[in-house]
Amino acid sequence: MLTYELDRVEKIQRARIERRFSDREAPVPPGFGGENMRFFYLDAQLVVETKKRIAIFLAAVNLFVLGASAAAGYFLAGRTLRPIEEMVNEQNRFVSDASHELRTPLTALKSEIEINLRNKKLTLNEARRLLASNLEEVDDLQQLSDRLIKLSLYQKENKNGLVIEEVSLSSIIEQAIRKIKTLAKNKNIAILKNIKECKFKGDEPSLIELFAILLDNAIKYSSDNAEVAISSKKSDGCLLVSVSDRGIGIAKSKIPNLFKRFYRADESRVKSEMSGYGLGLSIAKEIVERHKGQISVQSELNKGSIFTVQIPVRQTI
Ligand code: ADP
Numbered sequence: 088m089l090t091y092e093l094d095r096v097e098k099i100q101r102a103r104i105e106r107r108f109s110d111r112e113a114p115v116p117p118g119f120g121g122e123n124m125r126f127f128y129l130d131a132q133l134v135v136e137t138k139k140r141i142a143i144f145l146a147a148v149n150l151f152v153l154g155a156s157a158a159a160g161y162f163l164a165g166r167t168l169r170p171i172e173e174m175v176n177e178q179n180r181f182v183s184d185a186s187h188e189l190r191t192p193l194t195a196l197k198s199e200i201e202i203n204l205r206n207k208k209l210t211l212n213e214a215r216r217l218l219a220s221n222l223e224e225v226d227d228l229q230q231l232s233d234r235l236i237k238l239s240l241y242q243k244e245n246k247n248g249l250v251i252e253e254v255s256l257s258s259i260i261e262q263a264i265r266k267i268k269t270l271a272k273n274k275n276i277a278i279l280k281n282i283k284e285c286k287f288k289g290d291e292p293s294l295i296e297l298f299a300i301l302l303d304n305a306i307k308y309s310s311d312n313a314e315v316a317i318s319s320k321k322s323d324g325c326l327l328v329s330v331s332d333r334g335i336g337i338a339k340s341k342i343p344n345l346f347k348r349f350y351r352a353d354e355s356r357v358k359s360e361m362s363g364y365g366l367g368l369s370i371a372k373e374i375v376e377r378h379k380g381q382i383s384v385q386s387e388l389n390k391g392s393i394f395t396v397q398i399p400v401r402q403t404i
Contacts, residue, residue, distance in 0.1 A: 088144055096137050184349040188231055188364050196224040234366040238348065241293065241373035249290040249377060256285040256319060256326065263298035264317075267306060274311045278302065281318040285326055287400035289378050297374040300367040301330040301394045307363065308392070309334035324401040325380075333391035342384060346372040371396075 203209055203217045260282050271278055298317070305315040309332045319328045337345065341352040351365040371394075375382045380398035 088148075089141060092137055092141055092144075096133060099133065181348060185235060188349065189228070192224045192227045192231075196221055199224075231364050231366075234364060234370060237296070238366060238370050238373065241370060241377055249293060251288055251290055253286055254289045254291045254294065256287070256328070257282050259291060259294045260298055260317060260319075260328075262295045263302055266295070266299040267302045270303060270306050271315070274306060274309070274313075276306050276309060276312070277314050279314055279316040281316070282328075283319050283321070285319065285321060285400065287326060287398065289398070293374045293377065297371050297396065298328065298330070300371045301396070304367060304394075305330050305332035305334065305392070308332065321400070324399060326398045326400045327395060328398075329393050329395045331391065331393040336388040336390050336392055337384070337386040338388050339386075342386065345384060346382070 199217060199220060203213065206213070209217075260280065264278055264280070302315065302317065309315060313333055315330070315332045317328065317330050319326065321327070335353075337352050344350045345352065346368045347365075348369045349365040350368075351363065372382055375396055375398065378398050380396060382394065382396050384392060384394050386392035
């Protein structure tokens with residue numbers, strides 16, 4: 088715009104000068120000879136006018152740039168900070184949930200020990216019972232800390248801790264079943280297996296963990312002498328593995344929250360009967376996502392549940 092303005096002045100001036108020179112009769116105004124001649128060519132009024140126009144134009148442009156950058160800065164800062172804010176909130180929620188879960192068994196442990204220490208006539212049998220109960224609480228705490236460590240490991244954005252190599256589905260399922268065998272035996276639950284062998288790229292220990300979590304839940308939330316099934320099929324370059332049970336099932340309204348950390352579908356019903364911290368399914372979800380897959384659930388209250396894991400087997404991870 089500045090160049091344009093200067094060009095405009097120059098053009099106007101040239102036109103004026105040419106007009107004056109072509110007019111031979113043009114009288115030189117008094118006082119405009121010699122050095123003062125340039126004032127004759129440069130119209131002082133026009134210069135003042137141009138300066139004013141340039142100043143107004145620059146002020147307007149600067150104001151616009153300032154306003155636009157302030158608005159864009161505000162908008163972009165909000166967008167950039169939102170995920171950080173969400174992450175901090177999530178982190179705070181996690182710390183408070185984890186400390187709450189840690190406090191419950193610790194309080195039980197402490198009060199049991201205190202009560203028994205006050206008993207001056209504590210017999211050997213009572214002391215043994217106390218130690219056995221303490222051991223249970225310690226086992227729970229150990230399970231919680233193991234799960235927290237695993238969750239943080241799988242949540243890392245990079246693939247630290249995961250060794251991606253060719254794995255065999257039947258071997259993974261075999262090892263997962265081995266992990267939950269005792270639990271199934273204690274409840275006399277049969278595990279029906281219908282697995283088609285498939286080789287794909289993945290991290291074996293985490294996949295064993297994934298299916299052990301699903302089988303463990305299926306057994307935990309089924310009644311004694313029930314059946315739990317695990318089956319697989321391939322569809323559209325994806326491996327589909329389903330774990331189904333005919334257990335207590337999950338209400339529809341609870342399903343959207345199921346994979347959230349520390350979420351338990353029915354606190355009152357399950358807490359006292361079954362151990363668990365509501366971390367299993369969130370770990371399962373992290374493992375599936377590390378393998379670029381998806382996990383879904385179909386369930387009906389008092390009828391049973393089917394958890395399906397879908398993992399792409401064609402692409403490299
Ligand atoms: P938990 O350690 O409590 O089992 P999970 O994250 O594995 O934690 O599961 C979260 C909740 O989902 C459980 O508390 C339970 O209410 C529900 N759930 C998971 N699997 C099943 C299942 N197979 N049948 C019924 N409810 C289930």
